[in-house]
Amino acid sequence: MVRLLHQALNIRTGEGWQVFLLCLIHFIANGGVIWSLIITEAAFLQYIGVTFLPWVFVASPLLSITAIAVYSAFADRVSERNLLIGITLVAVFAFGGGYMLFMLGQQLWAFAIWYPLTLIFIDIFFTLHWGAYVNSFYDTQAAKRIFPIVSAAARIASIVAGATAIAFNRFDPATGILFWIGLLLMVVALAWAMPHLLKQPPPTKRAPTTAASTNSAISYIATIREGFQFVRQSQFLRWMAFATLSISILFALLSYQAGAVFQAELQTVDRISSVTGMLNSLGNLLMFPLLLFGLSRIIGRIGVGNGSLIFPFGTLAISGALIAAPNVTTAGLAYFDRTAFRVTFHATFDSLLYNAVPLRVKGRARAFITGLVVPLGTLLGGLLLLALPNLPAEWWWALPSLIGTLALAYVGCAWMVRRYYAHALLTMLEQEDYSFLLEQDASVVAIGDTYAISTLEQRLSQQHSHELTLLTAKLLLQIGGAATAPAIERAITQASESRTRAALLELLVAADLRSESLHQLYIDQVRDADPQVRRVALAGLEQLLGSQDEGFLALALEMLKDPDVAVRVQVLPALARSGDFFYLAPAIHMLNDLLESPDAQQRSQAVYVLGQFEDARVIRSLTPHLDDPSDAVRLQVLEAIARLSQTSTDRKTPPLSLERLASLLHDPVERVRQISLMLLQHYASPQSYKLLIEALGDESESVRSTAIDLLAQVGRPVLPFVYEALTNSTSGVHRMAVVVLSRIDPMVAQSLVTGQIERDLEACYRYRCFLHGLRDAKSCASIDVLRSALSEQQRSLVHDIFFVLAGAHDAQAVRVIAESFTSTDARIRANATEALESLSSPQVARLIATLFEPEREPALLAIAAERWKIQPSDVLGTISDMQQAAIPVWLRALAIFALGELGTEQQPPPAPQEQPALGARRGRKNGLAALQALYDEATPQPPTTNGEAPPAPTDPRLFELLDAAERDAEAEVRQAAELARRMLSGLRIGERTNQEEILVLSTIEKVLFLKEVPFFQGMTVEQLKALATVCEEGMFEANSHIFSQGDPGGALYVVVNGRVALEQERRKGSFARLATLAAHAYFGEMNLFDDSPRSFSAIALQDTLTLRLRREPLIALARRQPDLSLELINVLSQRLREANDRIAELTRTKPRELHKLYDQFEHD
Secondary structure, three states: OHHHHHHHHOOOOOOHHHHHHHHHHHHHHHHHHHHHHHHHHHHHHHHHOHHHHHHHHHHHHHHHHHHHHHHHHHHOOOOHHHHHHHHHHHHHHHHHHHHHHHHOOOHHHHHHHHHHHHHHHHHHHHHHHHHHHHHOOOOHHHHHHHHHHHHHHHHHHHHHHHHHHHHHHHOOHHHHHHHHHHHHHHHHHHHHHHHHHHOOOOOOOOOOOOHHHHHHHHHHHHHHHHHHHHHHHOHHHHHHHHHHHHHHHHHHHHHHHHHHHHHHHOOOHHHHHHHHHHHHHHHHHHHHHHHHHHHHHHHHHHHHHHHOOHHHHHHHHHHHHHHHOOOHHHHHHHHHHHHHHHHHHHHHHHHHHHHHOOHHHHHHHHHHHHHHHHHHHHHHHHHHHHHHHHOOHHHOOHHHHHHHHHHHHHHHHHHHHHHHHHHHHHHHHHOOOOHHHHHOOOOOOOOOOHHHHHHHHHHHHHOOOHHHHHHHHHHHHHHHHHHHHHHHHHHHHHOOOHHHHHHHHHHHHHHOOOOHHHHHHHHHHOOOOOHHHHHHHHHHHHHHHOOOOHHHHHHHHHHOOOOOHHHHHHHHHHHHHOOOHHHHHHHHHHHHHHHOOOOHHHHHHHHHHHHOOOOOOHHHHHHHHHHOOOHHHHHHHHHHHHHHHHHOOOOOOOOOOHHHHHHHOOOOOHHHHHHHHHHHHHOOOHHHHHHHHHHHHOOOHHHHHHHHHHHHHHOHHHHHHHHHHOOOOOHHHHHHHHHHHHHHOHHHHHHHHHHHHHHHHHHHHHHHHHHHHOOOOOOOHHHHHHHHHHHHHHHHHHHHHHHHHHHHOOHHHHHHHHHHHOOOOHHHHHHHHHHHHHHOOHHHHHHHHHHOOHHHHHHHHHHHHHHHOOOOOOHHHHHHHHHHOOOOHHHHHHHHHHHHHHHHHHOOOOOOOOOOHHHOOOOOOOHHHHHHHHHHHHOOOOOOOOOOOOOOOOOOHHHHHHHHHHOOOOHHHHHHHHHHHHHHOOOOOOOOOOOOOOOOOOHHHHHHHHHHOHHHOOOOHHHHHHHHOOEEEEEEOOOOEEEOOOOEOOEEEEEEEOOEEEEEEEEOOEEEEEEEEOOOOEEOHHHOOOOOEOOOEEEEOOOEEEEEEEHHHHHHHHHHOHHHHHHHHHHHHHHHHHHHHHHHHHHHHOHHHHHHHHHHOOOO
8 A cells, every 4th residue: 555655656765754754744834833823813803803903914024024034044054954943943932922921811912923923934934944844855856756745735734724723612722822832842853853763864954154154144135136136127027026016915905804804793713713714624625636636737728828817817806706795705715815726826827937037037036026025015015904094984995995906906917927928938938048947847837828839839840959959849848738749749750860859759758748649659750760769759658558558568579679679678577567478478588588698788687677577576586696797787686686675575584695695795886785784684683783893894985884874773782793893903993883882872982982083183193294294305296196195095084083073973063064174264164163162172173173274284293293292204204104104005105106206306317318219209299299398308307327227316214215115014015115116227107128028007106197197187096096907008019000090989098108199081091190199198088988989090109008998997997986986977077168168269269260179179
């Protein structure tokens, strides 16, 4: 039952409990506020009287504006969860104050507080903050799925609250308010407990505290001011503002007139609350199904422009009825108009009308209209009502006249809004501003304005650009709905590019349209020559007919013979689920063939299909493939097993054995290890706890964090294993064990947390002293990389310190403090220090703060010397200290390697000599080659004499360090010493002696070289180490081709030494030299991730050593280290941005030279 409900509501695995809690909070809050509004409004009318209602309309907007400004001041500082709790607690104290006044006999003051307070609470809690609170749990796409579900809970609450309001009539109004206070406290308790119930950290603020956040009130005023400017400049927005102002004033007058009728006719709180409660319940009961099922059909049939007039004309009719016959029935209609009718029609169409406002303007324009015009209209309505009693008695018609005039004015303004709406949309289209499409839900079909649609259809038929065709079609579907499908169908049949046909088909499938012509279109496109078009057409047919339709199954069986594997894979699930042996047998045969395929991608696709069967018994068929040599296949298998284990009815039986999970915890793919840890939750045994403890030492931070969370969830049963881990000599495991203990038993872990932070701080200060000792070293590749590696290691330790603090304290607070320390504003860093003192101690806070103050280097060194007896030294002394310190072996090896470069710097410069043959320059130099030559001349070259030993370095400590390193217990340090000796003998990186036929570069040499390549300069040393493991060396003889024009891509090359020419054949037999590349240059990166043909040839002009980075090993490495993949994406994105900037500049300034850029873009 739960599973069916999840499918019906589109709730995904793992979201159910969270969605339920959000719905529960919304149900309680909304139901309670409806009760409060019904009770306080009725009590206000009885005890205070309708004559004082205008003062509510004057006071509530002023108080709301003030409350919004206060809210804005905290919105950027406090998390959505804590802000929701704070808003609710303020309401509790305010309503509690009113209750105290009531108990003290001050009933009038109590009701004077309760009624406007309820209105203000609705503005802040629901209108302003609730959406932000829900969105804090989800990304943008998920929020679009979840928010309508949560909103539905509010509608149900309104129905229930209205129907049960009569139950409070047996008590006095104060009892109802007391019950409301109790509901508010329930909201506070649920919001506070929600992260604990879900066993996940509370949602955090998307941005850290900054200086700008301290000026949120100023920012609020600036937003309103900018919104006013936008509204003033746009006819459409001006009429939107006038319409909003007129309806806001009218609502105040209608509320007053309806209240007067209720007071005169019903008189008592019981009778008034019974009627308004019934109106709430019946109104929402009527509007709720219309909102769910009917409104979209209305919009699709008459369009947004016409649909936006439903509420104005309905309000005009209700206003006329109230004027003509003021009785309980017409007053009830007025009450319905400003509650359920307004929410259903006015709020919905108002949001859709803003589609005609550019995205860059929309937020501020809407903030001005909603945040200022609405309260201003309520205020003006209140002032008008206060002025009416001062009129002569014979002016009794003034209020009815005002109501009628404002209702007509509202209809007139709405009519003008409708008129300018289509013009505003077309203006955006003329300016090619499609930005508003980015935030629309695909389910919103809109407008139906004939002129706009015909214009768009004409543009669609004339478009030749793929991008503009797609955007025009998307806009057409958004505003015209199903009626525009034939125009898009024609565009598909006329499109010459297959990618355009596929993209347009995807739009139709996403819109879930249904027609006979569309059915025929899909059948025609299934025969398309392009496999992507066939795949989309198949998806459309499956959606249109259903996966078990006999016609679709027959077609699917036919498509099993399709030459494209992806097409065959797409139809397998439908055939396999048919249960008909006629379809099932070929599907299983095909699935087995794919599972046994030598192609890893095909095996991965077959596993994916198996995972689509919602039957846990499939796990047995998947398990053998956990031994697949392909990373992608193993990951796909484990993800399928994890998904199937969630759907299994037998939750007690683990999907995999402990032995299998233990082996998977050593898988090279990070995500595989992470999922394996999650599957350990099916066990509750010492063996599983030991595996979780073992994972605390994983190289991946994500895996370690998962292990910590799982151990913390288990709680005290794992404490014996945690205590054992605390004795582990590995600092990383010990640190993670401290975090686990602090999550389970904070009091016991307090001293351990302090000790761990002390050790990490000592290491941080030691690294800073190392950096200080290297400051006087002359810049060279190895020293530069060593400095970078030391800085990264120190930053990593600071991160670990905050990680430990987050385990013992509020994780969100620690995160904000850590981010604030990186600010360039000294005041923010000072505030962060003060905040950190409350979580640790003043001493620890100052020690951490000093690490973020580069100008306080002398103070840092003094602290290191006084507290830990760490003394900085000179360059060689620092390298010697590094060999004695407890630091990663890689850093020790890198420091020893640097001795080779430092030694060559200490030697006297050699006499000028000829360059060796390996480095001889050939060919004509272009600008890049000339620049390389100048670089070579400016860079001190190591001595290369005729086999004679170079002069000895001046400092004997260098040889002593090398001698000691050659006897080191670590092979990596010994190899570094050997490489340093090579450099001292006169060889540079990538050079070889006459006795060496081939040179194998070490990891250190590859890292040093990659660091000098512009393409990789943004990467960390740790990332370059990982990249070095998949770099392949290649030696190319002079005049040989590295690759030829037309060869498939899939690899990037870096020149280690030698020269490479990039040439392009323009005409048969005619070649153009694009560039001549030397050491540290790279080429081929634009074809790295695809097999598109090379647009040029790469030729070695002399014996050339390269590093090659192939696509497949790189993707495998990125899968194992996701952080590396993100950095590569950043690098490639930057490369594309630079290219786009150059294209834009040439387009503007030198259009005739633009074609040259396309020829040379990949090479310079």
